[in-house]
Amino acid sequence: MKTLRLLQTTLFRLSVANMAAFAASAGVLLLFIHNATVAFIDRETNATIEADYRGLAEQYAQLGLSGLARVISERLNGDTQSGDLYLLIDLYHRPLAGNLALWPTVDSKADEWIQFGVEIPEASGPVMHAARAKIFDLADSHRLLVGRDIEDRVDFQGTLTVFLVASLAIFVVLSGIGGILTGRNILGRVDAIARTTHSIIRGDLSQRLPMQGIGDEFDRVAESVNQMLNQIEHLSKGMRTVIDSVAHDLRGPITRLRSHVELTFSNPPSIDSYRQALDTALTETERLHHTVNTLLHIAQAEAGTLAIEMERVDLSAVARDVADLYQPLAEERGLRLSMDATANIHILGHRELLSHAVANLIDNAIKYTPPGGAIGLTVSAVGPRATVTVADTGPGVSPEDRERVLQRFVRLEASRTTSGSGLGLSLVAAVAQLHEAELRLSDNTPGLRIEVIFRTAV
Numbered sequence: 299m300k301t302l303r304l305l306q307t308t309l310f311r312l313s314v315a316n317m318a319a320f321a322a323s324a325g326v327l328l329l330f331i332h333n334a335t336v337a338f339i340d341r342e343t344n345a346t347i348e349a350d351y352r353g354l355a356e357q358y359a360q361l362g363l364s365g366l367a368r369v370i371s372e373r374l375n376g377d378t379q380s381g382d383l384y385l386l387i388d389l390y391h392r393p394l395a396g397n398l399a400l401w402p403t404v405d406s407k408a409d410e411w412i413q414f415g416v417e418i419p420e421a422s423g424p425v426m427h428a429a430r431a432k433i434f435d436l437a438d439s440h441r442l443l444v445g446r447d448i449e450d451r452v453d454f455q456g457t458l459t460v461f462l463v464a465s466l467a468i469f470v471v472l473s474g475i476g477g478i479l480t481g482r483n484i485l486g487r488v489d490a491i492a493r494t495t496h497s498i499i500r501g502d503l504s505q506r507l508p509m510q511g512i513g514d515e516f517d518r519v520a521e522s523v524n525q526m527l528n529q530i531e532h533l534s535k536g537m538r539t540v541i542d543s544v545a546h547d548l549r550g551p552i553t554r555l556r557s558h559v560e561l562t563f564s565n566p567p568s569i570d571s572y573r574q575a576l577d578t579a580l581t582e583t584e585r586l587h588h589t590v591n592t593l594l595h596i597a598q599a600e601a602g603t604l605a606i607e608m609e610r611v612d613l614s615a616v617a618r619d620v621a622d623l624y625q626p627l628a629e630e631r632g633l634r635l636s637m638d639a640t641a642n643i644h645i646l647g648h649r650e651l652l653s654h655a656v657a658n659l660i661d662n663a664i665k666y667t668p669p670g671g672a673i674g675l676t677v678s679a680v681g682p683r684a685t686v687t688v689a690d691t692g693p694g695v696s697p698e699d700r701e702r703v704l705q706r707f708v709r710l711e712a713s714r715t716t717s718g719s720g721l722g723l724s725l726v727a728a729v730a731q732l733h734e735a736e737l738r739l740s741d742n743t744p745g746l747r748i749e750v751i752f753r754t755a756v
Contacts, residue, residue, distance in 0.1 A: 313477035321470050328462040335458060339451050340430075344411070347432055350382065351444045355434075363440060367395035381447035383416065383429055389439040398443065402431070409434070418447065428452045487516050503531040555582045608646045610755050613684055614639040616649060617677045620656045624664065632669035635660070639677035643684045644755040647733050655729040656686060659748055662723060663690035667745070684752045691745040700739040726750070 358366040363386075370384045374397050385396035393399070402414040411432055417424040431445025490508045497505045506527060507520035555578070562575035621637040628635035656675075663673045671691040678685050695703055704727040726748075730737040736751040 313481060317470065317473045317477055320473060321466065324469055325466055328466055332455075332458055332462055336455055339454070343430055343446055343448060343451065344432075347430070347444050347446060351432065351434060351442075354442065354444065358436065358442075363394075363436070363438075366436075366442075370395040381450075383431060383443070383445035383447060385443040387441050387443075394440075396443070401441075401443070407433070413448075416447070418449075484516075491516075491520070498527065503527065503534055552582075552586075555579055558582075608648060610644050611647045611649045611652060613643045613645050613647075613652070613686065613752065614641055614677045616652050617656055617675055617686060620653055620660060621675050624657070624660045628660075628664055628673060631664055631667075633664060633667055634672045635664075636672065636674045638674070640679060643677055643679045645684055645733070645752045646755045647752070651729045651732065655726045655750070656688075658723070658726050659686075659688040659750075663688055663692065663746075666690070667692040671745075679754055682754050684754045686750045686752075687747065689742045689745060689747040691742065694741060694744060694746045695739060697741075703739075704737070723748075 354366060354369065357369045361369070367386055370386060373382065374384065383396075383398060385398040385401060386394040387401055388394055391401050393401075398416065402412060402416075404412050404414050409432065411430065413428060413430050415426050416429045418427045419425075427447050427449040428451075429445050430448045431443050434442045434444065436442055487508070487510075494505050494507050506524045509517045509520045509524075511517065558575050558578045562571055565571050617639050618637060621635060625635055660673065660675065667673060667690045673691075674687070674689045676685075676687040676689075678687070704723050727737055729735075730750050733752060735753075736749075738749040738751070740747045740749070
């Protein structure tokens, strides 16, 4: 079944196409090698025959026909295993000298190359060999054939042909096996990815695409998809947390609002009772509106969908405005709010969101600092960094809880008696992320020290 699926894949079809292209290319190359080798051997054979004839022609010019016949006979008597072939005939095709009994039956003209069969005597009897020769016309209609036994060359050509064809066949087979193995490996990885994605589709966002750690294309794609899945899982968990927390945190205001309405209807009707009920309803709806807006800003900032335009902002001026706004509330709570800001510290940011973040830091400090305590707001710059610091003398936050308090709706046990939605520091963290700023929480001994570190504007 898996093999059938492999045959249906695009990868297999591409492998077959590539294998066919490579096989055709290899076939052309091997054919070229074969023809080039045969042509080289033919040239060497032809050159040997031509040189042999030139030597005989010199003897013929010096010694005449009888001298030529004698030289041929001497050559043949001296070396019977050389493979040289000679035949000198007269006008009537009668042999005058040479080691061929008959003139070849192939049609031939002077200075033309011919190939023919010749019987060579061996111990087991005469054997037909292939021969190559050239014919030369002499005076008085005499003709001379000079050639060589090329049976070894024919055998070599056959062996070379078999070798090259076998090489091509082996190449095709090995390419096919390699393509199948590669296809099975890739198909296995694709199946693993498909199984994982099906699990993710069914709702298991903890699944991740498998990686082999070899850095290939599959690993790079899997790494990118896994990063996306990490973000999706994080956002999904955050969404579930928000839904649960909103349902929990909004239940109180809605319940109180309904109770006041029911209580108003149960009491005797009067203008004062209705006015009091409306004032209570307005307070609760304002609290609901603030919570929903804060949640919306946090969600948009974390998702990167908050449409804002960064501009040059005087961070010191923003901090002073917020401090002036909260000074009366701090004095009312019996707290000392101090402000120390270096003038003209500018960053690229969104003024309203920055004001909102600083306000949340001060509001958070006012909520949790007991009467008689102190809150310090500082704006400073060192090199390319601008830092907004809010330090209080409240109960502080333990090191193990500092990451957790930045999450939405998280409220520590020590703050359960204090009103709030648990969104203040979450919004600060979201604004810091939007401005690519660093948020640090540390011990103020006593109290909590929060620093937001921005890059200064050039």
